[in-house]
Amino acid sequence: MTQKPDLPSLDKIPTIGPDGMLTSYLGAFRYFTSSGPMVQEGYDKFKGAPFKLPRFKRWLVVVSSHKLVEELRKAGDDELSLTAAVAEVRKHWHSIGRESNENQDLAADYTLGRNSHTNPYHVSVLRNQLNRNLAVLFPQTHDEIVRAFDETIPLTGDWTKVCAYDAASQIVCRVANRMFVGAPLCKDPDWLALNLSFSKDVVLGGRTVSLLPRFLQPIAVSLLTNINAQVRRGMRHLVPVIQDRQQHIDEYGQDWDNKPNDMLSWLMDAARGDEKSMQNITRRILVLNFAAIFTTTMSFTHALFSLAAMPHYIKPLREEVEVIINNEGWSKASLDKMQKVDSFLRESQRYNTSAISMVRLTLKDFTFSDGTVIPKGTFVGAAQCPIHHDEENYVNAGVFDGFRFVNKRMSEGENAKHQLVATDPVYLPFGHGRHACPGRHFAANLLKGLLAHLVLNYDVKLENEGVRPTNMWIDGSLVPNQTAEVMFKERRF
Numbered sequence: 270m271t272q273k274p275d276l277p278s279l280d281k282i283p284t285i286g287p288d289g290m291l292t293s294y295l296g297a298f299r300y301f302t303s304s305g306p307m308v309q310e311g312y313d314k315f316k317g318a319p320f321k322l323p324r325f326k327r328w329l330v331v332v333s334s335h336k337l338v339e340e341l342r343k344a345g346d347d348e349l350s351l352t353a354a355v356a357e358v359r360k361h362w363h364s365i366g367r368e369s370n371e372n373q374d375l376a377a378d379y380t381l382g383r384n385s386h387t388n389p390y391h392v393s394v395l396r397n398q399l400n401r402n403l404a405v406l407f408p409q410t411h412d413e414i415v416r417a418f419d420e421t422i423p424l425t426g427d428w429t430k431v432c433a434y435d436a437a438s439q440i441v442c443r444v445a446n447r448m449f450v451g452a453p454l455c456k457d458p459d460w461l462a463l464n465l466s467f468s469k470d471v472v473l474g475g476r477t478v479s480l481l482p483r484f485l486q487p488i489a490v491s492l493l494t495n496i497n498a499q500v501r502r503g504m505r506h507l508v509p510v511i512q513d514r515q516q517h518i519d520e521y522g523q524d525w526d527n528k529p530n531d532m533l534s535w536l537m538d539a540a541r542g543d544e545k546s547m548q549n550i551t552r553r554i555l556v557l558n559f560a561a562i563f564t565t566t567m568s569f570t571h572a573l574f575s576l577a578a579m580p581h582y583i584k585p586l587r588e589e590v591e592v593i594i595n596n597e598g599w600s601k602a603s604l605d606k607m608q609k610v611d612s613f614l615r616e617s618q619r620y621n622t623s624a625i626s627m628v629r630l631t632l633k634d635f636t637f638s639d640g641t642v643i644p645k646g647t648f649v650g651a652a653q654c655p656i657h658h659d660e661e662n663y664v665n666a667g668v669f670d671g672f673r674f675v676n677k678r679m680s681e682g683e684n685a686k687h688q689l690v691a692t693d694p695v696y697l698p699f700g701h702g703r704h705a706c707p708g709r710h711f712a713a714n715l716l717k718g719l720l721a722h723l724v725l726n727y728d729v730k731l732e733n734e735g736v737r738p739t740n741m742w743i744d745g746s747l748v749p750n751q752t753a754e755v756m757f758k759e760r761r762f
């Protein structure tokens with residue numbers, strides 16, 4: 270640990286696991302495979318009061334009371350920085366850092382590219398252009414959902430076993446890329462393979478490179494990782510598309526007829542200075558894939574396993590989708606009306622949830638209102654998993670209740686508060702506050718479109734009926750089983 274555990278202020282905060290100078294490393298190893306149980310242990314023991322967990326380079330202080338989670342939300346970026354999340358918590362692999370240069374574990378300057386955190390203009394493109402265009406672009410999204418399902422999960426009258434995680438990642442990557450780069454690139458096998466492997470390359474390569482002195486890191490990225498090769502691979506796909514669009518802009522002006530309305534165009538329009546280079550635009554698209562694909566795939570796979578393990582949910586979900594689609598057809602407005610679909614996905618994210626949310630790095634000493642002082646250079650986060658499973662926050666919190674939020678939405682004035690995209694101090698999968706995931710409206714649209722299409726067209730079950738494949742804790746994330754199969758069959762009418 271760079272911070273000695275005997276620093277007075279940290280010393281006062283109780284620890285889960287060993288807290289000796291050397292023994293705390295054992296706790297850091299344990300966290301890698303048991304973050305959920307460790308955070309739950311701290312929550313049960315010290316409920317309401319902060320506690321700390323050892324990570325390899327720093328301590329992580331965990332808060333859980335409403336009050337302290339709100340203080341975490343309100344703290345300024347100059348005090349508590351989101352960038353810390355990029356470095357250590359796998360769930361936040363995609364929280365591309367901001368103003369500080371603390372992304373040491375990913376050596377982000379050289380893996381993701383320095384600009385991704387010094388100039389995160391993609392975040393405002395997500396908040397503005399992407400969110401504004403969700404309804405307009407829904408026909409394309411739906412078209413790609415249908416094609417991706419047809420080509421990934423056979424629609425036949427016999428039960429067919431399919432690896433859920435692989436299928437989900439193919440479908441999510443393809444549909445997301447229809448919005449990112451358009452067709453036909455969104456379904457190009459090499460483009461999909463690149464984007465599905467890029468996250469792993471960044472995380473594993475970044476961890477290796479970050480062990481070296483900073484001056485060696487640029488060369489080490491070339492020698493020890495294939496990240497630069499992956500960027501070149503991305504450029505082979507994107508450069509001809511960018512050049513073609515640029516040629517149209519040069520000839521016919523910024524808003525030429527039939528200009529593609531997708532992330533690539535929005536980034537090209539928003540980029541300034543050297544951000545406009547082919548390499549930087551390519552990196553930015555890869556960074557967005559890095560942000561979007563793993564998280565959305567995990568979320569959809571969790572929901573799919575829950576549906577296959579509890580197939581009694583299929584009928585009411587299907588009935589809801591069928592009535593809406595028969596009356597109004599496929600549109601974003603139709604998806605917005607699907608309260609059961611929305612609730613099932615929200616409950617799936619509540620139930621199958623990462624250990625910690627809203628991870629921040631203290632850039633200066635930070636004092637919570639209960640007097641707890643968190644020294645500069647410490648991680649702070651909210652106890653997401655225990656908060657989600659606390660009876661005080663949710664009735665029958667330990668039970669998966671797919672329509673829990675439909676019922677909550679029925680009360681006066683409660684409708685918006687319990688939608689999939691809504692965040693609050695007891696619902697944290699997208700974070701909460703200023704930095705809450707800017708891609709969550711897009712993710713929700715995608716997840717709802719996928720689930721609605723699934724229940725309308727397929728029956729699903731598990732070979733070992735009712736037994737949900739076991740999740741795994743990996744470094745803070747609750748990862749769904751990546752090899753388990755789900756059985757699919759064309760639905761019977």
Ligand code: HEM
Nearest residue numbers: 364560561564565568627698699700701704705706708712
């Ligand atoms: C189910 C899917 C997703 C989940 C669970 C998720 C979760 C999160 C979380 C927890 C954060 C950090 C919030 C905080 O610390 O306060 C975050 C940030 C972020 N997410 Fe997502 N996300 C998802 C999908 C997406 C998608 C599809 C995109 C892009 C289209 C995206 C782009 C981002 C970006 C760029 C940030 C950083 C925001 C900032 O720097 O202020 N995410 N996300």
